Amino acid sequence: MMARILVAAAALGLGLAHAAIAEDGFGPGNWKNELGSVMTVTGIDPQTGAIAGVYVTAVASPGCDAVGKRQPLNGFYNAASGSVTFAVNWLAQGCASVTSWSGNFDKAANNLPTIWILSANPGWASKSIGTNTFTRQP
Numbered sequence: 001m002m003a004r005i006l007v008a009a010a011a012l013g014l015g016l017a018h019a020a021i022a023e024d025g026f027g028p029g030n031w032k033n034e035l036g037s038v039m040t041v042t043g044i045d046p047q048t049g050a051i052a053g054v055y056v057t058a059v060a061s062p063g064c065d066a067v068g069k070r071q072p073l074n075g076f077y078n079a080a081s082g083s084v085t086f087a088v089n090w091l092a093q094g095c096a097s098v099t100s101w102s103g104n105f106d107k108a109a110n111n112l113p114t115i116w117i118l119s120a121n122p123g124w125a126s127k128s129i130g131t132n133t134f135t136r137q138p
Helices: 002-023
Strands: 028-034 036-043 050-056 070-080 083-090 097-104 111-120 129-134
Touching: 036 070, 050 083
Parallel strands: none
Antiparallel strands: 028 036, 028 129, 036 050, 050 070, 070 083, 083 097, 097 111, 111 129
16 A cells, blocks of 8 residues: 555656646657757656657768668756757767757747757867757647
């Protein structure tokens, strides 16, 4: 009986934490940027803010076979500030790079404007920096 009560209390606590995270508009679901790439947030840990999900890019460098392929995504969400950061390790053939995005959820616009940095080979010549804005998809 005590185990059932603890499980129910834990489930209730997790439900409230997830509701608090999603209440401000940022949370699990599909987020699409202006290039057509989609970030799918599959979960946010209510204790640590750790984000898990997948990223499907609509664009890639020549020789990188990532377009349309699911790539693992990990990051963090800080509910107090609305700050979000996530990264993708491009595992597709010919990519050999990592991209990280960072931004703050804009509740009024219901989107996530970010700045990104792509790192490929050693040296500054192989770094690219840009911006993307992700909008929640219905």
